[in-house]
Amino acid sequence: MDTGTHVVMGIALGGLASLDPVVASNHATVTSVLIATIAGSQIPDIDTVLKLRNNAIYIRNHRGVTHSIPSVILWPLVIIAVVYPFFPNANLLHLWAWTFTAVFLHVFVDIFNAYGTQALRPFSNKWVALGVINTFDPFIFGIHVLGIFIWVFGANPGYTFLVIYAVIIAYYFLRFHAQRRVLAEVKKLIPDLTDVIIAPTMKFHQWRIAAMNESQFFVGKAIGHEVEILDRFHRIPVPETPVIEAAKKDKNLSAFLSFSPVYRWEVDEYNDFYEVRFIDLRYRSNGHYPFVAVVQLDCDLKRISSYTGWVFSEKKLRKKLSIIPS
Structure with missing residues (x-):
């Protein structure tokens, strides 16, 4: 997801943590958890600084090792090492638990983008990209912002974001269903299909399509479940010249x-x-x-x-x- 969405998700987790009675009963824990969940929702994207060097390094490494299994374990410890000394009366176990949740959720939601992550490293360098949610999804960002406003105006943040996350989970299932409908239409148009990538856009009903069979590449779009092939290219193997x-x-x-x-x-x-x-x-x-x-x-x-x-x-x-x- 984009930086803005990760920020509001970190705030939302801090609000959701108020449902934890250990967190809610201790002011130091409440404050430290909110700071740590915001930090945890951002820290896997620290590799964005690689773009300052050059695009090649950024492309090779973004969402790579910083989103790996060891990093998901390490990042909460790094954040706690920075935050906890300022809040020594905070409950350390629950601070770690919510910080870990923030880091894990960051990596987990990135899997649903078309870009994906190398979340299975070090066991596999494969990019895991389900391609059902755009990097910036207006609905997901907007409903988080709505929840934050409701919180600011006095609503219970825990129950507010519990409802919001139930809605978001339903939204994810809806996106998977929409993608499957598009895939079914692509298979009708290209019966000898060997591979296909169906990627979301910021518009709910629009998708980008890149498909192939043994002899051709197909580039298209879908609006709803209606698919249009826009370009075709002969699939010519890269020669070893x-x-x-x-x-x-x-x-x-x-x-x-x-x-x-x-x-x-x-x-x-x-x-x-x-x-x-x-x-x-x-x-x-x-x-x-x-x-x-x-x-x-x-x-x-x-x-x-x-x-x-x-x-x-x-x-x-x-x-x-x-x-x-x-």
Whole structure:
């Protein structure tokens, strides 16, 4: 989920903790739990700072080790080590329990996004992405904000957020049902389907579709359960040519390939350089595919420049390639 949603979820957990009689009976525990649940709802995304270095490192590592099983165990201890000295009269066991819940819930809800997490590390590096909830879901964010306002105006926060979380759980089941209906329609349109990614958008009834069979890629959208195929591409295996193999050694393209499960590729030859481009098919927007990896090589197959990330026009891509140092 996005940062804002994680923040309001941390506040909501702090309110929900008031139902715990041990927490409710001790002011120091109440305050420390609220601080710790807000921190716990944020700390797995500490790897966002990697974006300050470059996109390749960010793509390879975001929602990776910081969302792993060891980290879910470690983060509550880190937070408690910082918070507890300021509230030595707080109940340590219950402070840990609610902090752990906040960290676990952060990682758990991220699994339902299309981006997913490597939540099974160290047992598996597989990305777990169920793709039923958009990274920012207006309903989930809005109902949390509503609950916070109700709390501010004097309602019992524990029972308020208990009701809200019951509604959210029902909402998740509804999203799974909607995704299954879209999948059924995709299978009707592409009977020889071998793989499909159905990803949510911010609009409840709209979905992005990237599918494939043995010979083609299909890119489409669904509104409700009505599916429209927008683009088709021949599925051509990536050749093991010297140009491609040299490009794959680049950190930006390597990061892209470690993250993207469905893409097409292009190689263009100019007078004095080659350009290799890989295009993720999951994020079509207004006829454009904004998530790409591009590597430029000279005639000796030495890297000139490269880039991976989101670009929404060819002009901006050219500018990014021109400022990336070789």
